[in-house]
Amino acid sequence: MRPTLCVTLALLLSLGSAEHASSQQATPPDRLTIGYDQEGKIDARPQACLADVKEITQWNEADSQKGAQEVCAARKKHVDAYAALQAAYKPFIQAVMKDRRFDWGQAAATVPTLVKTCMDHKFSITTGGHNIQIDIINNEIAAACLTLATTLLRDETRQLTPH
DSSP: OOHHHHHHHHHHHHHHHHHHHHHHHSOOOSSOOOOOTTTTOOOOOHHHHHHHHHHHOOOOHHHHHHHHHHHHHHHHHHHHHHHHHHHHHHHHHHHHHTSTTSOHHHHHHHHHHHHHHHHHHHHHTSOOOSTHHHHHHHHHHHHHHHHHHHHHHHHHHHHHSOO
């Protein structure tokens, strides 16, 4: 092997080890940040849902109320899925951190990628809807992807936790 290649490989390996070691010494964030639009800001209050339905439609009061219930149901599903992911993250990261051989920093960093990739995938296979369906579909997609990641974290936590 040429000396410059050996030096380059040694440098790359030491950088990877240093990066791994530095993530092991840092403190993990209390919450996961996924990085999608309106993350953690979904308003599932009935008056907010009704106001949004009335803003984008010209429906009578009965239809507006029914639409608001549908919008709120989808938003609540999203809010609940986000809260479940945050709740699953804490025991997961604690379990990963118990073994210093694990790279908890990378493990935590890949969860947002998983969620965003899931969302990109699901948005690519939907028409997006119209009227209130735009809001409903967006929230249902977010909820499904957050639930997928939550299930993964819970399963991994169970595997990492001694019985």
